[in-house]
Amino acid sequence: MTTATYTVTGMxxxxxxxxxxxxxxxxxxxxxxxxxxxxxxxTVTSDQPVDRVIVSAAVDEAGYTLS
Incomplete structure (x- = not known):
């Protein structure tokens, strides 16, 4: 398991x-x-590390920005 924390703006x-x-x-x-x-x-917990670009794309799809 891996955990990564990011900041989302616009929420x-x-x-x-x-x-x-x-x-x-x-x-x-x-x-x-x-x-x-x-x-x-x-905070994202996953089986394997997830590329920041993939997380950013998902956040963008929701209408917000990963900073």
């Missing part, structure tokens, strides 16, 4: 959190996703 409500969570959970190998609205932290 303003729980719907934003749900959107990001849903998109990132679809990445192959991801076993857990935690999003903290107050800090913007996105």
């Amino acid at each position: 303003t409500c729980q719907h934003c959190v749900a959107s990001v969570t849903e998109e990132v959970q679809e990445i192959a190998g991801v076993t857990d996703v935690r999003v903290d609205l107050a800090s913007g932290d996105l």
Whole structure:
């Protein structure tokens, strides 16, 4: 298991959190996703390390930005 933490910008409500969570959970190998609205932290747990570009693309698909 590996865990990586990123910062997501542009989230303003729980719907934003749900959107990001849903998109990132679809990445192959991801076993857990935690999003903290107050800090913007996105914590991704996966079987193998996930390329930042793939996480960024999922966050972009949700309508937000990985910084």
